Every structure is written in structure tokens, then in C-alpha cells.
Amino acid sequence: MTVQTLPLDDTAVRRIRSDFPELGALVNGKPLVYLDSGATSLKPTNVLDAERWFAENFTAAVHRGAHTLAAEATEQFERARESVAAFVGADADEIVWTSNATEGLNLVAYAIGNATAGRGGAASAQFRLEPGDEIVVTESEHHANLIPWQELAARTGAVVRAIPVDDSGQVTLEAAAEVIGERTRIVAIAHVSNVTAAIAPVDGLVRLARAVGAFVVLDACQSVPHMPVDLHALDVDFAVFSGHKMLAPTGIGVLYGRRDLLNALPPFLTGGSMITTVTLESAEYLPAPQRFEAGTQRISQAIALAAACDYLSVVGLDRIAAHEHELGARLVDGLQQIDGVRLLGPTDAVARTGLAAFDLEGVHAHDAGQFLDDRGIAVRVGHHCAQPLHRRFGMTASTRASTYLYNTTDDVDAFLDALSGVRSFFGVSA
Amino acid sequence: MSGLESLYQQVILDHSREKHGFGLREGEAASSHQLNPTCGDELTLQVHLSEDGATINDVAWEGAGCSISMASASLLSDLAAGMPVADAPARIALFRELMRSKGAGVADDEPLGDAAVLEGVSRYIARVKCAMLAWVALEDSLAQLP
Structure with a gap:
């Protein structure tokens, strides 16, 4: 067996995306950006x-x-x-x-x-x-x-x-x-x-x-x-x-x-x-x-x-892991450049997978999630069934973006771009 | 007005920051602690009554949560001050009807005062609980009165 370590390229991800009917959906009039696979994943046609x-x-x-x-x-x-x-x-x-x-x-x-x-x-x-x-x-x-x-x-x-x-x-x-x-x-x-x-x-x-x-x-x-x-x-x-x-x-x-x-x-x-x-x-x-x-x-x-x-x-778990590793690193880097973001978890990309939960200072996670949803971006908000951990971090809720094999760097960028407008919408920053 | 802007009207965002009635104190006639387990929003509300027990002098509350739950508690605090205890159940019922109206509103939202601006919440089923939190706490407090 040959071990593939190359991440998925754009063509491969495009081909994968065509297997997932829900990725063609419009949510609130915007193309769905699905970043909630940590909660539940989309299903490809072969599974259905x-x-x-x-x-x-x-x-x-x-x-x-x-x-x-x-x-x-x-x-x-x-x-x-x-x-x-x-x-x-x-x-x-x-x-x-x-x-x-x-x-x-x-x-x-x-x-x-x-x-x-x-x-x-x-x-x-x-x-x-x-x-x-x-x-x-x-x-x-x-x-x-x-x-x-x-x-x-x-x-x-x-x-x-x-x-x-x-x-x-x-x-x-x-x-x-x-x-x-x-x-x-x-x-x-x-x-x-x-x-x-x-x-x-x-x-x-x-x-x-x-x-x-x-x-x-x-x-x-x-x-x-x-x-x-x-x-x-x-x-x-x-x-x-x-x-x-x-x-x-x-x-x-x-x-x-x-x-x-x-x-x-x-x-x-x-x-x-x-x-x-x-x-x-x-x-x-x-x-x-x-x-x-x-x-x-x-x-x-x-x-x-x-x-x-x-x-x-068939896609290859090692390639999926490499792909998510890239998306996760992009998420973490981008999040750290947004004012008021406090990441829950390591910043070292080696030690983490392709999801990121964070607190946005001055904006409750439910409000951030609502703002993102209005732009067709699906993320998880709340305590993610981990109340003791949130208590450890001194909070009750956070926002989580989680990627999978069908996500693109464009998905991550759309999320980061929308997120950077959240605090000003809620009047927390200029 | 987009859906998002009707949900988060300026008056709502203002109340979520100003939090009228915020701060508990001794001497309450009844109180209630409410929790929304899906998001961890939490709120404790006290009812302070007039000497004869017939009027709500004010409701005081403390809590942490999203802007909708905080604004709703603040708006309720404004509305309840000076309200006859006997009128409160009908106001709470009207607010609940507004929240469950899925955007249709209610025939007459005048009795809700400024709290009627929360109508936009009714289009977002997942957020109705946020808006109801303080009102459920008031309902629960009133049920404890002799």
C-alpha cells in the first residue's frame, strides 16, 4: 500500500463536493458554507x-x-x-x-x-x-x-x-x-x-x-x-x-x-x-x-x-487528515488576526485537527452564530456538551467552526471574513 | 430591514448593554433562577412588591447570556415597574404569543410597550427560548406568591 501524504488539491475537493447534494443548497439566500461537521457531517450520494x-x-x-x-x-x-x-x-x-x-x-x-x-x-x-x-x-x-x-x-x-x-x-x-x-x-x-x-x-x-x-x-x-x-x-x-x-x-x-x-x-x-x-x-x-x-x-x-x-x-484518510490540517492551520491563523478572539485550544497546528472553538470578546456565541447564519455559514454555538471545559476557561459558551474533507480554503476565508464584521455589527468595536 | 437587522434592532442592542434592572438586592417577594441548557444562558430574577402586595415595584435581575436574553430581561424590567400584579400573567401570555407567532406578530402589542421590538425573534425558533428566559422567571416568581 502506498502512503499518500499529499493533501487534497482543489480539483480533488471540487470532485468530492459534487458528491454531497446539500453543498448546492442556499441558506438565507447564500450558498451554504458548512462548518459544523464536528457536530454532524453531510452525506455523500453513495451513502444515501x-x-x-x-x-x-x-x-x-x-x-x-x-x-x-x-x-x-x-x-x-x-x-x-x-x-x-x-x-x-x-x-x-x-x-x-x-x-x-x-x-x-x-x-x-x-x-x-x-x-x-x-x-x-x-x-x-x-x-x-x-x-x-x-x-x-x-x-x-x-x-x-x-x-x-x-x-x-x-x-x-x-x-x-x-x-x-x-x-x-x-x-x-x-x-x-x-x-x-x-x-x-x-x-x-x-x-x-x-x-x-x-x-x-x-x-x-x-x-x-x-x-x-x-x-x-x-x-x-x-x-x-x-x-x-x-x-x-x-x-x-x-x-x-x-x-x-x-x-x-x-x-x-x-x-x-x-x-x-x-x-x-x-x-x-x-x-x-x-x-x-x-x-x-x-x-x-x-x-x-x-x-x-x-x-x-x-x-x-x-x-x-x-x-x-x-x-x-477511497479518498484516503491520510489525505483527509492532511487537508484538514491545512484548513485547521488557516482557521487558527485567521482567528488570531481578528480583534477580540480568544482561541480555546493549542495554537500549535501539529497538535490539533481541523476545528477551532473560540470566544469573541463582548459578543455572545449565539449572537455570533446568528450573524454567520445570516450569511449562510453554519457553525456550532454553545458549550458543545463540554460544560466543565468551558468553566475551566471561564465561559459558558463558545463558537466552533469545524472542517471536513469537503471544505475549501474559500469556506474558511468566507467564515473569517464574516467573523471580522461581527463585533462592529454588535457595537463592540468601531 | 434584513432579517438580521430586524432581529437585532438598535434598541435591543442598547438594552443588551444597558441592562435596566440589573442587580439583585434583599427584600424580594419571590425570585426564580432560570437556565437555558442548550446555550448556558442563566438568569436570576426577583420581584419586589409594593407594601400592599398588589403592585410590582420593580423586577431586579442578574444573569449572563446572549444579547436577546439580556435585552429581553432589560425590557421586561422597564415594562414591569409599577404594573399591577394581577395584570402580569396576561402580559406574559401576550409576550409568549408574540414569540410563538413565527413572524406574524399579535393583533395588539401595545400592552408590551418597548418589549414588542422583540417581535423579530419570533422568526428564529432557536432564539425564542432566549427571549422568554426572563419572562419565564417572572412567571415562576409570581406563581410562588401567596
């Missing part, structure tokens, strides 16, 4: 077509029924799992379908809670939490990688501890080493922050966790869509990501778990399709991943997620 193709040809519930359509649907469904597994350097039986990353994190947290309650027999003893055991997160986590652990702690007597970020919003190994200790059982961290764009030092964090025998849970929502990620190479125990942030529809996400761990973990949701033998008193469960997939699954969405992975692979 794949979902429709499946619905038109293979409507059947999977892993049940013996008719031809049921067999073909199951075949397609499992092929999708293989594609998505290969996309992140995992094996197919290590990939559990979920609704989204949030559900994946809750699945792990509730399953560990079930293990702590004595479910899962001897195999699950390794997950049992004792009062005073510690679950370590970072100050910059998305609420989805914080609240499930708070709830788990409340149910088990464990304690949540947070690694503080530095003034640039980065998690350092020095700070992590102060918090990860012998009571640490779980280290739950984002690969890339959805606010600061900072890339976490995963290798070092995994080493610190391994040294004390803690499990590592990786929130890969902002990394898997944007850069090559090899979960086996990262050596994490569990990882989650969402389809809708990587060109796929809503309603489909992935939990990755190391095979031995998934098979030792008791189930979270129970019901049909995840069992071997059921009596009126009890049930026995299938191995992973089926033991975590109770009930009829999101089948066409899984097919569409595989199509999204195909699309991203």
Missing part, C-alpha cells in the same frame, strides 16, 4: 444510495429467519461489520453496533456496573469495582464520556477523578501521571477534543493505565472520521465512534472492544438475538458481538456506515 439500495432489496431482520432475503440481509449486515472493522484496524467480532457513541459508552459503563453487581460469573470479575476505585477522565471530556462514569460511580461507590487540562486545553502526561494511580480502574479519554481540537497523547496515557492495570476507553468520535486510526496499534481496550460524524446516517455507531474483554463483559441490553438458551428462569448469552446486540438492529444504517468507510478510504 447504499441505504436506499438495501431497503429496496434486502428488507429482512438479520440473524433470524431462514428465507432468502433474511439470509442475504444477514450476509450484507456482517459484511458491513467487516468493512467497518477493517477501517479502524480491528477484527469483525470486536465491533458492536450501537445507536451512536453515547450508547457505546453507556453500554460499557452499564456492563461494568452489571459485573460489579455480580453478573457475568468468574470471567467478569476483572471488571468489578470496589468502593474507592477510581475512574479517570479529563477535564475536556464531552458529557457523553463523563456522565456515564459519574452514574457508574454513583452505583458502585467508585470515584470519578479528572485530569486537568493546561491553559491551552491540552492533556499532558505530567498531569495524567498525577491522577492515574493504583486505585485507577478505568481511564476514559477523548482521542481528539471536540472543543480544543487537541490530539491526546494516547500512547502515553495507555502506558500509564497499563502500569496500574486500568482499562482504557477511547472516545474516538473526533478522530476516526478525520485521520487514520488503528485501534489495535493504539492498544486501547474499548473505543467508540458515531456514524453520523463520518458521512453515515444518524442512528448507527460503533463500540470496539478487545475480543477477550467483550466476551467477558456481561450484557447491557438484553432480549432477542443475543441468547443461546432461554428458560423461564434464566438465559445464556452468545459471544460478542451478538451478546450486545439485543433486538432488531439498525441494518440499513450499518450498510450505509460501511459505504461511508468505503468513501473515506
Whole structure:
């Protein structure tokens, strides 16, 4: 395999853009400038077509029924799992379908809670939490990688501890080493922050966790869509990501778990399709991943997620990462030249991806977002589900522009140009 | 007037900076804390009544948020000063009707005074909550009165 390191050139981006129907839309009479892919991405026609193709040809519930359509649907469904597994350097039986990353994190947290309650027999003893055991997160986590652990702690007597970020919003190994200790059982961290764009030092964090025998849970929502990620190479125990942030529809996400761990973990949701033998008193469960997939699954969405992975692979994740790296650097440089902008996150382009959140002095994020929306520019405003991090920076809300493979330098420039007029519109500067 | 300019009329921008009624003090008859979890806007509002309890002397408030939520609290403070307590629920209901009118307005916005300039907000569904924040706090405060 040849490794492409060249970013996408203008022709390549133009070709990519033609695959995304919404990029032709007018918003408030202006061509859409979509800079909110960190929240959810646009979808290309091949993904939309794949979902429709499946619905038109293979409507059947999977892993049940013996008719031809049921067999073909199951075949397609499992092929999708293989594609998505290969996309992140995992094996197919290590990939559990979920609704989204949030559900994946809750699945792990509730399953560990079930293990702590004595479910899962001897195999699950390794997950049992004792009062005073510690679950370590970072100050910059998305609420989805914080609240499930708070709830788990409340149910088990464990304690949540947070690694503080530095003034640039980065998690350092020095700070992590102060918090990860012998009571640490779980280290739950984002690969890339959805606010600061900072890339976490995963290798070092995994080493610190391994040294004390803690499990590592990786929130890969902002990394898997944007850069090559090899979960086996990262050596994490569990990882989650969402389809809708990587060109796929809503309603489909992935939990990755190391095979031995998934098979030792008791189930979270129970019901049909995840069992071997059921009596009126009890049930026995299938191995992973089926033991975590109770009930009829999101089948066409899984097919569409595989199509999204195909699309991203054809373009090349390394080229996408290089492209976003350029756009991110342009964003950060441009933002720093606008009066009153305070960037949340590192200014060093090496340590960040292609998004940038910032405060605009004297103008609330909602007002800035409204002004940009009037010009057809879609950005995210608010706390981005990271209230503790905003509190750390002394604010309640920020504005975030996030790029993806279909964004151009013109998009970034249009955003920067519009943003430079915001403070004068609101009467904050001349 | 463009959509954006009708949303952010000068009087609204002025109120968002001047914040009439800003500053809490002791002696309130009731108070309410309101939070908009989608954007983190936050506001605490107090109702101060006349001795006989029949009239709103003034509403005092503190909070942080977007220009719409701040201006709306300021405009409400102007409107509520001297208002009979018995009249307040109808004014709040009228303001809510205006905010939910999707740009159509209401037949008679006279009882809302200057606060009627917030009509432009009703075209932006995502911002209606911002404008309602202080009014919901007043409604909640009044509901606590004996």
C-alpha cells in the first residue's frame, strides 16, 4: 500500500463536493458554507444510495429467519461489520453496533456496573469495582464520556477523578501521571477534543493505565472520521465512534472492544438475538458481538456506515487528515488576526485537527452564530456538551467552526471574513 | 430591514448593554433562577412588591447570556415597574404569543410597550427560548406568591 501524504488539491475537493447534494443548497439566500461537521457531517450520494439500495432489496431482520432475503440481509449486515472493522484496524467480532457513541459508552459503563453487581460469573470479575476505585477522565471530556462514569460511580461507590487540562486545553502526561494511580480502574479519554481540537497523547496515557492495570476507553468520535486510526496499534481496550460524524446516517455507531474483554463483559441490553438458551428462569448469552446486540438492529444504517468507510478510504484518510490540517492551520491563523478572539485550544497546528472553538470578546456565541447564519455559514454555538471545559476557561459558551474533507480554503476565508464584521455589527468595536 | 437587522434592532442592542434592572438586592417577594441548557444562558430574577402586595415595584435581575436574553430581561424590567400584579400573567401570555407567532406578530402589542421590538425573534425558533428566559422567571416568581 502506498502512503499518500499529499493533501487534497482543489480539483480533488471540487470532485468530492459534487458528491454531497446539500453543498448546492442556499441558506438565507447564500450558498451554504458548512462548518459544523464536528457536530454532524453531510452525506455523500453513495451513502444515501447504499441505504436506499438495501431497503429496496434486502428488507429482512438479520440473524433470524431462514428465507432468502433474511439470509442475504444477514450476509450484507456482517459484511458491513467487516468493512467497518477493517477501517479502524480491528477484527469483525470486536465491533458492536450501537445507536451512536453515547450508547457505546453507556453500554460499557452499564456492563461494568452489571459485573460489579455480580453478573457475568468468574470471567467478569476483572471488571468489578470496589468502593474507592477510581475512574479517570479529563477535564475536556464531552458529557457523553463523563456522565456515564459519574452514574457508574454513583452505583458502585467508585470515584470519578479528572485530569486537568493546561491553559491551552491540552492533556499532558505530567498531569495524567498525577491522577492515574493504583486505585485507577478505568481511564476514559477523548482521542481528539471536540472543543480544543487537541490530539491526546494516547500512547502515553495507555502506558500509564497499563502500569496500574486500568482499562482504557477511547472516545474516538473526533478522530476516526478525520485521520487514520488503528485501534489495535493504539492498544486501547474499548473505543467508540458515531456514524453520523463520518458521512453515515444518524442512528448507527460503533463500540470496539478487545475480543477477550467483550466476551467477558456481561450484557447491557438484553432480549432477542443475543441468547443461546432461554428458560423461564434464566438465559445464556452468545459471544460478542451478538451478546450486545439485543433486538432488531439498525441494518440499513450499518450498510450505509460501511459505504461511508468505503468513501473515506477511497479518498484516503491520510489525505483527509492532511487537508484538514491545512484548513485547521488557516482557521487558527485567521482567528488570531481578528480583534477580540480568544482561541480555546493549542495554537500549535501539529497538535490539533481541523476545528477551532473560540470566544469573541463582548459578543455572545449565539449572537455570533446568528450573524454567520445570516450569511449562510453554519457553525456550532454553545458549550458543545463540554460544560466543565468551558468553566475551566471561564465561559459558558463558545463558537466552533469545524472542517471536513469537503471544505475549501474559500469556506474558511468566507467564515473569517464574516467573523471580522461581527463585533462592529454588535457595537463592540468601531 | 434584513432579517438580521430586524432581529437585532438598535434598541435591543442598547438594552443588551444597558441592562435596566440589573442587580439583585434583599427584600424580594419571590425570585426564580432560570437556565437555558442548550446555550448556558442563566438568569436570576426577583420581584419586589409594593407594601400592599398588589403592585410590582420593580423586577431586579442578574444573569449572563446572549444579547436577546439580556435585552429581553432589560425590557421586561422597564415594562414591569409599577404594573399591577394581577395584570402580569396576561402580559406574559401576550409576550409568549408574540414569540410563538413565527413572524406574524399579535393583533395588539401595545400592552408590551418597548418589549414588542422583540417581535423579530419570533422568526428564529432557536432564539425564542432566549427571549422568554426572563419572562419565564417572572412567571415562576409570581406563581410562588401567596
